Amino acid sequence: MRNISYASTVGSLMYAMLCTILDICYSVGMVSRYQSNPERDHWTTIKNILKYLRRTKDYMLVYGTKDLIVIGYTDSDFQIGKDATKSMSRSVFTLNRGAVVWRSVKKTCIADSTMKVEYVVACQAVWLRKFLTDLEVVLNMHMLITLYYDNSGAIANSREPRSHKRGKYIKRKYLLIKKIVHRGDVVVN
Numbered sequence: 001m002r003n004i005s006y007a008s009t010v011g012s013l014m015y016a017m018l019c020t021i022l023d024i025c026y027s028v029g030m031v032s033r034y035q036s037n038p039e040r041d042h043w044t045t046i047k048n049i050l051k052y053l054r055r056t057k058d059y060m061l062v063y064g065t066k067d068l069i070v071i072g073y074t075d076s077d078f079q080i081g082k083d084a085t086k087s088m089s090r091s092v093f094t095l096n097r098g099a100v101v102w103r104s105v106k107k108t109c110i111a112d113s114t115m116k117v118e119y120v121v122a123c124q125a126v127w128l129r130k131f132l133t134d135l136e137v138v139l140n141m142h143m144l145i146t147l148y149y150d151n152s153g154a155i156a157n158s159r160e161p162r163s164h165k166r167g168k169y170i171k172r173k174y175l176l177i178k179k180i181v182h183r184g185d186v187v188v189n
Helices: 006-019 020-034 039-054 115-133 152-158 174-184
Strands: 070-077 089-095 098-106 145-148 187-188
Touching: 006 020, 006 039, 020 039, 070 115, 089 115, 098 115, 115 145, 115 187, 174 187
Parallel strands: 070 145, 145 187
Antiparallel strands: 070 089, 089 098
């Protein structure tokens, strides 16, 4: 403990957390709060995290041997509460019913409608498809990614190839989903 700085150890754990081992996020977040004045208990906690990493180094996720199917679920709120003006977006993408990507984000932009928020999540589905294709671990990425929306307006608008007057305020990059649905890369339900 005397030869290694607390901040350096926390930094190494953060690198491992961000790049490979997401299940230590909470623990690393807690120990990182005490970098200015760590005590013996904090070092003990870091040692426990390192022991956990050593015990679980051979663990891996297995998503099955049959066709790997990607499905996305989205949920969005126009306004979180009466005092908050920003929208909230939640999404999860599964690979053979095992979650691989999930988010719950308070958006930085103020959405005019939940349809815009749903389109942002749909763009994430396109990114995930490209990412999995580039990794070459999912051999059947020719199969469609199914997205389940909770917004009937977004579903109808993404299936309709022409623009509507009431939806013109949505930025062009978010309307990419129309092109993707029309091309057949993603199915929206």
